[in-house]
Amino acid sequence: MTKPLVLLSAALLLSPPLQAQIIQRQLGEFDFKLGTSASRSMAQGLISPSAIGSFHGGLDFTHPSGWYFGQYAPSMGLTPTSTLQLDNYLGYKHHFDNSLGYEVGLIHYSYPEISGRDRYAMYGGLSLLGSKLGGALNDNPDNRIGTLFADLGQLPLLDVGVTVKLAHHRLGTPYTIGDGRQVDSFNDWSLKLSRSWLGLDLNLIYSNSDLSGGGCAAYAGINSYCDGMLTFKAQRSFF
Template identity: 50%
Template sequence: MIKRILLPLSIFLLAAGCSTQTKVLEREAGDFDLKLGTAPTRSMAHGLVEPTTAGAFHGGLDLTHASGWYAGQWSPSAGITNGTSLQVNSYAGFLQQPMDDSLGYELGLIHYDFPELENRDRDGYYAGLNFAGSRLGMALNAAPGRTDSTLFLDLGSVTPFGVGVKVKYGSYALENPHYLPGNRSIEMFNDWSLNISRPWLGIQLDLSYTGSSLTGAECEAYSGQNAQCDALVMFRAERQLY
């Protein structure tokens, strides 16, 4: 578990989170690169683990050594508005990111801390690989009452059509089974998603499919990453005006 040694500084940064524009302050100190800001400065496991923003006041810091070691803390919520609570995410890891097409990798851990709530803290472990534009991310989250594991694959731009392909698969194990009518229970379930994207005439086209191993009444037990339990297909076309 990562200790809360950076908590006072992260909380100090939360006051800047009320600005309408997210800002990142970057400074070099010898072999270290320090970033302070009101927007997350890092995603872990090549995009699988990403800090989120849950409240109006948020901020954090990230310290990276030239060798590849890094540590940081991100507070997505200060808990000073109604319906929110203080949350502090502390992480540390190692990232080997080569400049050429050779193999890169990452290993790390993250601790989600909820000082104002009981039995909400959880730990996450993650790893990532990247090679020639393709990325593979793996994450394991251990929380009270459940264990979540996720596998993420980003194939980049697949030739010959220049189509981007991303796949995510999640597995969830419940410590206490969810009981259904008819003396049935659910202790484990899975979900998945597939996203295909391609730029066309200045328009970004995205086609996505999500689904899970639960159907019908079983969806009462669903608490995965997708927007809904049942299968869903969505198409989106987006164009920036300026």
């Protein structure tokens, strides 16, 4: 999808008449969604998170056969400090019954304004009794990533959603840090607790990696920071 179409989507998301309204339409045989957060269950656990303060949004098309495709922009590059990023995905989802299903797909991460940074990831997972368990393999030769994630749904009584993500990174070229040691692989992880309150989406996120000190110079993982970090984020959607 071209940048003008993405910016058109952003205009739709931010236009005042659409506030407090979910945009969902039937386009032929496809169910169409336009939103400020990712619509897809498995892909949502793998697309890049939205940068704080960025404009973001996405499109999603679903066919009754189970095939779907869409695009999510974690950053639309509308500010001088942000870069346009597009996460395009194609997948298939099937439910055997209300308690069991599976999903497989492919994600293309692209940066139209920066050459040489495009990469792909294959993903798949199971939906079981309201929980989602999945994984992905990223083909980026500079940093091959295997990711596991679990969306455990809402905890009873507390009404808090729990999401866990763990990734193993293998660098294509070992990184030499200041004391001469080399880093050729590392792990990172995150735990997110989420809850809706008075129209706000509240998220408490703990993230960390097994790198520390000078080794953090080699870090380029799923989290914003190498060291242990506790983040609280409150977000209100326009609709």
